[in-house]
Amino acid sequence: MSTDLMPNRYTPGEADVPLRESELIARRDSVLGASYRLQYRRPVHFVRGEGMWLYDPDGRAYLDFYNNVPSLGHCHPEVNAAMAEQAGRISANTRYLEPKLVDYAERLIATFPAELNRVVFTCTGSESNDLALRIAKLASGNEGVIVSSYAYHGTSAATASVSPNLGDAVKLSPLVRMVDLPGPAGVPESQAADFFEAQVRAAVVDLNRRGIGVAALLIDSIFSSDGVWVDPPGFIASGIAAVREAGGLLIADEVQPGFGRTGAHMWGFERHSIVPDLVTLGKPMGNGFPIGAVIGRKSPMDQFGATARYSNTFAGNTVGIATADAVLNILQRDKIPQHALAMGERLRTGLEKLATQPYGICGIRNAGLFFGIDLGLEGATAPSRRAMALNVVNAMRDDGVLVSTTGANEDALKVRPPLVCQAEHVDRFLEALEHALGGLAR
């Protein structure tokens, strides 16, 4: 496998790019440098967003079925109004008393099981996971972390070092252990829990044998970077119990599944009927405003807070809080998680119909509006499946629909539209997918 695990990207010279864009790319490369990759073989260039749609400078509309940050749609007027109104009033930090901070903290915590009754705000999902790991290490007295074999948990030094998804160039911590998931390993659902538990127990034994101990099992409940593995519900429970037996905590990374994306529930871990010790939030929390949080049980949160001062300048400032409050209000008022469930079902039904055609759809996995769609014609090699996924993604981009790839072999489509998508958008996506698959099949 390549050390660069972002296959769906622009590579200079490999595709025709219009002059306007190639000039902008040259300027961009000369100031932003090599860290900044552009998605798609022919990069997209957007100047306006509205709801499910992004528009290029020529006014061409692209249907966004990929961005999970603006869950309520691009440029949501009500969210933006809340942000602007608060910015004109005050942006207080958390060392001053401000009722909005407390009001929102109470409302957010009320969406969690009763055991999870403390919140600390951050600015990003990476900061949330970084902080949760610090809390888990202090609470457990241990140092080891267990993640899934293709996990991604953030960009900070600590979170990147437990993110095998970042590839060979980012060194893994000597204190992290990876566990295989039953789905990608081809284990039948009836044996999924036992398989997962056995993997976790082996990691615990190894960490203990080396005197490292286990501080946390850090997982997202839909294993998004591993290719979206959601079933059977509950398959992670016995593995979690094994970690707790060993003194470790469960950190549920809800940066991607959280805030209703998995449908019906507000939080992805609820599908598995488990209650984490710590929960980390990010991406859609402010519909684009940089805000995240760690929610947790009283004991580890207070143990950390009482000793280790945690002060995050921007986190919990009133503008971020007012924005996040508007998002949560809309999610609840408009029953967005339930809507995500219904739209996810429509999308799944459409995909299952496409899968009856000889297009190469060989797996459909979803929870709500987070889908992994395996592609590959019968008998295809891993590289050819990977190439096929990349071709589909780029054909859809040319057709005006945005998705990307996921999974260890990057041969699954990663589909996660804003949660406000309607039947017409689902149908447009299915049409574009059929068109792309049909074009390849020809």
Add this chain to the structure above:
Amino acid sequence: MSTDLMPNRYTPGEADVPLRESELIARRDSVLGASYRLQYRRPVHFVRGEGMWLYDPDGRAYLDFYNNVPSLGHCHPEVNAAMAEQAGRISANTRYLEPKLVDYAERLIATFPAELNRVVFTCTGSESNDLALRIAKLASGNEGVIVSSYAYHGTSAATASVSPNLGDAVKLSPLVRMVDLPGPAGVPESQAADFFEAQVRAAVVDLNRRGIGVAALLIDSIFSSDGVWVDPPGFIASGIAAVREAGGLLIADEVQPGFGRTGAHMWGFERHSIVPDLVTLGKPMGNGFPIGAVIGRKSPMDQFGATARYSNTFAGNTVGIATADAVLNILQRDKIPQHALAMGERLRTGLEKLATQPYGICGIRNAGLFFGIDLGLEGATAPSRRAMALNVVNAMRDDGVLVSTTGANEDALKVRPPLVCQAEHVDRFLEALEHALGGLAR
């Protein structure tokens, strides 16, 4: 010394707090928990901000001489308009082409010496320092970090572990070495450079002896957490050379001194006539919007970028960029750094006059509008000096002027008003300080 290094804070039961506030504090404690400290013995409660002023629910105005995030003043209408306008248009991420990102990156880099020509955006100063350390480690092939003995560089696991300022409860990394500063050690300015260099060389020798090597000297050019030590300009240069000889990089943490605070220059390191390898930005960059950056030389930045994918979801999104662009535009258009220099001189003159009175002002250090003011009557013990600073800060708070403390003994006033303060604000601050000192002296 206490393990809790935030002396200026509310402690339940130690001060009379009105019912409205004590009820809010009780609710706050029950959801936010022990991490969240409140400043001042009697916490402040603000509901509106405008320019230099914060207002409590009763409409009482407090002059803000402490907050270095809203450098252009609270609720700046032009900055907020730029944010709101962009939020209504598009909030694109950096994997899509968007000209504003490139325009701002070019404008930001143009404010730096020519050698510093690459930028990566983050969301917070902590993320900036965390990323800069990753880059320095990759570029140098070494692991060791040298910081000042009371430094603070962030809240992430990696940055907290090189922040002795956080106190005993946050473990330092075995790979960090602290160096004493000449000022707090009582070394005369004529020997400051030699003293600093000797400290750094000793740290390098120790890191090399253990096979760790030196990846970076990480310092902020005004040593704000150490008590604001700014003179003589250039005293850090030979220590920096020693680090480079050993293969390490200089990371200039400009989160606090940056964006004109030190007066005349845009960047604090310019006072020392040195050019860093990496520069980290945060706090005032968006006047409150969560945005930061790492600026660097081509070689380490491209070495990192070419291999280690760095993707920060919110960082560099168009709303943050538009906000930061408005801030930079105003800083340059209104010559704010020059204004900060002039106001800093007025404040210094006033303080020097107060220092001729028997009030206990025994040291005044500043660069532009960042001041450390040592307090202590002749022959006073360290605890009594610390108590005096705390008393002054709280008396000023009661008088409607906000400042706090800094330094290893927390016996210096930390004064850093928004850069837009005018002569009348400086005079009001001096009046309140004289009043507080006079009241204590009675």
